[in-house]
Amino acid sequence: MERPSWVGPDIDLSRPSPARVYDVHLGGAHNFQVDREAAQRIVEVMPGLPRILRANRAFLRRAVRYLVGQGVTQFLDLGSGIPTAGNVHEVAWSADPGCRIVYVDVDPVAVAHSRAILGEHDNATAVHADLRRPREVLAHPETVRTLDFTRPVGVLMFAVLHFVPDSDKPAEIVQEYLDATAPGSYLALSHASLEGEADRAEEATEQFRNRVTDFSMRTRAEIADLLAGVEVVDPGVVYLTEWRPEPGDEDPDPKQMSTFAAVGRKAG
Structure with a gap:
């Protein structure tokens, strides 16, 4: 396989990654054959998945516009993936060019793409880090x-917390990020669930676990927690297309x- 110039020698092109599989489903070009094969197998099991992921991207746009409308001009996008069209910086800057964005992802390919797309912008950056380690993310020089x-x-957690197993205590991770923020900050998240009526969601989940990475579906009540x-x-914790x-x-x-999907405000 020819290695693109933006892909460093430490990036394993033989294994699919969640960020690149997501990119496949969104119709992006920032993925490899191994990601396309994994995405195809998952779609064979659950044909409606690309529609769900497009709805998730639409929720991202609405949530970011809402937050800018509430006066928020800084964003910490955790598990940001590959910033294809319509991602946080584009949406935020269209509303307020002064917005500042930090993208965080554990996938070095996603971070490499993010840096290439963002170029020399002083008010946006990409950090290679694991969101499960809030102290490292928050103390990173680029974040600071x-x-x-x-x-x-x-604080943005779009379609990422279902990759965090219960053993990693996702609620504590979320709270640690919130503890670091000022009153008036917001949390926006989306999270996959076996509640609902998506066809063959359980089979697709198992395919993802087998081919890509761990995946933890949660109930509406668990997501609310x-x-x-x-x-x-x-309107509270609702299905993606029901949020405004x-x-x-x-x-x-x-x-x-x-x-x-849901958005919440830190009081104080």
Whole structure:
């Protein structure tokens, strides 16, 4: 396999990654054959998955616009993946060019792409780190340079916490990030669930576990528990297309999404 110039020698091109498999489902070009093969097998089991992931990206856009509308101009995007079209910096800057963004991902390919796309922008950066280690993420020089934690920050966890098993205590991880933020900060997240009516979701989950990485589906109640540190804004913890849909985002059967979304504000 020809190694692209932006892919360092330490990146394993023989194993699929969640970020690149997601990129395949979104129709992106930042992936490899091994990722496309894994994505194809998962879609064979669950044909509706690309639709769900597109709905998740639409939720990201709505949530970021909402946060900018609430005066938030700083974003910490955890498990950001590959910043294909319509990602946080594009959405935020279209509303306020002064917004500052830190992308964080454990996949070096995702980080390499992020840095290439962002170029020399002083108010956006990408950090190679594991979101399960909040202290390392928060103390990273690029995080410290880019974000001012004495002012509100939007902590973003879109479609990533289902990759964090219960043994890693995801609620404690979320709370540690929130503890580092100022009052008036927000948490926005989406999370896959076996609640709902997506066809063959359990089979697709098993395929993902076998071919890509661990995957922990959670109930609506368990997802709500992850938001214990914030005041959840209307309409609460709902299916993706039910969270403040804009024209074109609606869905006649939101339960088919089998993914919940929510935004909450840190009081104080």
